[in-house]
Amino acid sequence: MRKVLLLIVTLVSSSYGLAQAKAVVPTDAWQPPDSFAAGANKVCGNPADGRKYADCFMAQMAKTGAPTGAVGFTREFYKENHGELAILTRVTHTGKINLAWVVYPLHKPSNYGLFLVNGDPEFVNTEDLSMLDKKGMEQSFQYQGLKSLFPKVTLYPGNRDGLTWPNAQMGTQGWEFIVGYPLRNGCPTCSDAGHALFAWKFALDGKFLGTSFQGLTPAPLTSPVSSPQ
16 A cells, blocks of 8 residues: 555656646737736836735736736746746747746836746846856956957846847757847946857756856947946
């Protein structure tokens, strides 16, 4: 009897593990109407109310016509990202790891984001600059040469509005996603110093392995303008 129970527990655990391994991002992404955020705020009140506001927001998504899967994505994202609200607007399938384009309804002026999903962890934020291989970049000859032209060169998050796509590559060791980040001479609106390219790497089983610096793209042929003193 104990052997039978042990077998049942093993089978249930295995089935649970398989279920957990399924993609968490729905293909039925949703494009919210332009008036949605303002309408949700009018009904739901203050975003500072936290979970109460979030539950109301997701209820408004469903009421406005968002697919069940889109509402489920927002709910899972909220849980896994410390109470951050995001709406899935596009999914690009590249294999085990997919690209998830999101819009943050409470972010201004930049309210777009790009996540690498379905791996381990479930959501990898490409705009988390702390995860980039900055040391590799700063030690490169390219970067050292760039600093002679742009002394205050600084790395900034990119515009993830869906118009610029990462380069997805699959090899024998896993997946790589090459993502570009703008370089500016001291402030977001200062001189364009080109872009830095980083590879986001995943093993074949979907485990996130980290990032590595890939190189720089040239800056436009303009004279440097530094940040205001």
